[in-house]
Amino acid sequence: MRFDKTEISLALVAIACVLFGFISPGWLIFLLTIALAKALVVQGVVMQMRSGLVSFGQGLFYCIGGYTVGMGGQFFGIHDAIAALALGMAVAIVVAMILGLLLTRYRDIFFAMLSLAFSMILFGILVKSQGLGSTDGFNVHNWTLFGWAPETGADSQQTVFTMTIAAGLLIAILIHRYTKAGIGVICEAVRENEVRVEYLGLSPRWLLYGNYVAAAAVSALGGGLTALATGHVDPEMAYWTTSGEFIFIALLGGLGHVAAPFIAAIVFSVVRTYSIEFVPNTWQMILGFTLLGVIVFLPKGLWSLVSREKSGERT
Amino acid sequence: MTSLLAVLIDGSIYASWLFLVAAGLTVIYGVMRILNMAHGSFYAIGAYSAASLIGWYFNNGVGPAWMSYLLLVGAALVAGLIVGVIVERGLLRLMYGRDEILMVIITYALLLILEDTMKIVWGVSPYFAYQPYTELGRTAFGLLKVSNYDLALVGVSALLGVGLWAWLERTNQGKVLRAVIHDREIAVAMGVNVRLMFTITFVLGTTLGALAGALTAPAISVVPGIGIEVIVLAFAVVVIGGLGSIGGAAVGALLVGMSRAAAVHYAPEFELFVIYGVMSLVLAFRPEGLFGRTMARKI
Numbered sequence: 001m002r003f004d005k006t007e008i009s010l011a012l013v014a015i016a017c018v019l020f021g022f023i024s025p026g027w028l029i030f031l032l033t034i035a036l037a038k039a040l041v042v043q044g045v046v047m048q049m050r051s052g053l054v055s056f057g058q059g060l061f062y063c064i065g066g067y068t069v070g071m072g073g074q075f076f077g078i079h080d081a082i083a084a085l086a087l088g089m090a091v092a093i094v095v096a097m098i099l100g101l102l103l104t105r106y107r108d109i110f111f112a113m114l115s116l117a118f119s120m121i122l123f124g125i126l127v128k129s130q131g132l133g134s135t136d137g138f139n140v141h142n143w144t145l146f147g148w149a150p151e152t153g154a155d156s157q158q159t160v161f162t163m164t165i166a167a168g169l170l171i172a173i174l175i176h177r178y179t180k181a182g183i184g185v186i187c188e189a190v191r192e193n194e195v196r197v198e199y200l201g202l203s204p205r206w207l208l209y210g211n212y213v214a215a216a217a218v219s220a221l222g223g224g225l226t227a228l229a230t231g232h233v234d235p236e237m238a239y240w241t242t243s244g245e246f247i248f249i250a251l252l253g254g255l256g257h258v259a260a261p262f263i264a265a266i267v268f269s270v271v272r273t274y275s276i277e278f279v280p281n282t283w284q285m286i287l288g289f290t291l292l293g294v295i296v297f298l299p300k301g302l303w304s305l306v307s308r309e310k311s312g313e314r315t
Numbered sequence: 316m317t318s319l320l321a322v323l324i325d326g327s328i329y330a331s332w333l334f335l336v337a338a339g340l341t342v343i344y345g346v347m348r349i350l351n352m353a354h355g356s357f358y359a360i361g362a363y364s365a366a367s368l369i370g371w372y373f374n375n376g377v378g379p380a381w382m383s384y385l386l387l388v389g390a391a392l393v394a395g396l397i398v399g400v401i402v403e404r405g406l407l408r409l410m411y412g413r414d415e416i417l418m419v420i421i422t423y424a425l426l427l428i429l430e431d432t433m434k435i436v437w438g439v440s441p442y443f444a445y446q447p448y449t450e451l452g453r454t455a456f457g458l459l460k461v462s463n464y465d466l467a468l469v470g471v472s473a474l475l476g477v478g479l480w481a482w483l484e485r486t487n488q489g490k491v492l493r494a495v496i497h498d499r500e501i502a503v504a505m506g507v508n509v510r511l512m513f514t515i516t517f518v519l520g521t522t523l524g525a526l527a528g529a530l531t532a533p534a535i536s537v538v539p540g541i542g543i544e545v546i547v548l549a550f551a552v553v554v555i556g557g558l559g560s561i562g563g564a565a566v567g568a569l570l571v572g573m574s575r576a577a578a579v580h581y582a583p584e585f586e587l588f589v590i591y592g593v594m595s596l597v598l599a600f601r602p603e604g605l606f607g608r609t610m611a612r613k614i
Contacts, residue, residue, distance in 0.1 A: 105602060109415055113550055117594050125587075282431045283431070285431035288426070295417065
């Protein structure tokens with residue numbers, strides 16, 4: 001297997017992050033873990049955006065991932081973190097395969113609204129489920145990794161951090177290869193003009209279907225990792241404002257590069273954490289103005305700042 | 316029998332409320348092709364303006380109780396007008412011509428901004444304006460006692476629906492507006508001032524949203540976040556009926572209102588589920604909604 005320049009740099013950054021994790025304070029590790037786990041969900045949003053679909057309900061799979069990991073430990077005796085995460089992805093894939101049959105018939109705002117409706121259905125079910133803690137959700141703890149049980153606190157925080165980095169690296173490389181492959185390039189063609197792609201003898205619908213299912217799996221992984229990191233899941237994960245946050249991060253980063261969602265998620269988490277601390281009643285307003293600013297001045301996201309510099313060097 | 320009656324009464328009250336909330340959303344989409352995520356915030360602004368004005372009115376004993384109903388509507392009209400003009404002239408005007416889906420995200424940003432603006436203006440503690448609600452008393456239907464205010468809401472909602480319909484179908488201005496809906500470019504070519512029509516439509520939409528909030532304010536406690544809950548319900552109603560159709564919004568509101576009332580009475584655990592369940596079911600068979608126009612695909 002050969003690795004290109006992007007993949008090698010991604011791997012180097014990942015290793016640097018893991019090493020950085022040993023010396024940095026706990027709160028920073030926690031913040032980064034949550035940011036990177038959310039970035040995985042955003043990768044799912046971005047995958048669909050590249051083909052022109054904006055999902056206002058990616059929280060559905062975020063929530064499925066989180067709840068499956070939690071329920072696996074609570075009710076089915078699946079304590080191994082990797083197995084629980086895999087189970088979460090499997091459940092998300094099954095759900096996405098069913099919902100995808102319906103959703104891939106829709107485009108634009110109809111896709112956005114219908115995906116939003118499905119995540120709200122899950123929210124509605126979870127809020128009314130007494131056994132799952134209703135609106136409070138429940139705690140996720142006592143998980144193990146290949147039979148080894150990390151102590152709660154710094155030890156487990158460190159482990160989740162490393163796991164999130166590993167998962168992020170793996171997914172980033174896979175998505176990078178996917179976008180460079182023929183089928184990934186066609187996704188952009190579907191966004192530009194679907195009917196012409198059909199004339200080429202391809203089925204945009206099945207392409208979008210595959211994309212939707214893959215995005216669901218990636219998002220569920222992000223949800224599962226969030227559950228492990230915070231030790232808690234609640235129905236808010238499926239609420240539509242959570243999905244709005246993912247779209248926010250996706251637009252902030254832009255579709256230019258596989259690393260963009262990770263950077264955007266970290267920027268978003270830092271800005272959000274500090275805004276909530278210093279201006280608790282105006283942080284949403286700051287987000288709103290930032291979003292407008294990004295749409296108007298940086299339509300290709302933060303990544304365009306980086307790539308613009310590069311193309312300048314070449315000429 | 317009683318429970319069936321209860322479902323019918325609850326259902327029509329809820330449906331009329333849903334229609335009030337959804338009407339502004341569907342009008343704006345029909346003319347401007349903007350799915351306005353900030354509609355819930357206009358609703359909340361209306362509720363806050365009405366609640367603070369009513370609270371002040373009764374605490375100081377300024378005048379007779381019946382005046383409060385006029386104040387309720389007046390507060391909504393003023394708030395909707397001001398916010399509508401500011402938002403349309405100050406933000407949306409600069410954004411016209413972008414993708415429909417990008418407009419959704421722009422109005423989402425607007426929602427975030429308005430939510431915090433409200434917190435700055437009205438604070439985070441709840442507002443109450445229950446006097447207009449209790450003032451009207453209750454009517455007994457057999458064993459059931461229903462608040463007259465809620466029943467009046469059904470009337471107001473029906474009146475508003477008929478008024479909107481008459482305006483669109485029977486007046487000159489309505490005709491021009493329908494021309495814009497049908498084909499924007501031809502309307503411009505025929506000398507219609509589309510920009511002005513956009514402003515009128517948007518302000519009408521925000522005022523309807525604010526009115527819905529103001530009329531609801533006496534029945535609830537006005538707290539931060541009420542707009543966020545409302546917006547997805549309004550979406551469901553509008554999408555079921557077909558985006559941009561007023562008749563569709565009415566049918567959608569009835570459908571959702573009745574199903575929710577039935578769920579509340581017979582299977583309360585499905586209360587939230589049923590709304591989006593109905594929506595998904597309708598969309599599965601009629602992707603454009605019940606009264607939406609089917610669009611041709613463009614090459």
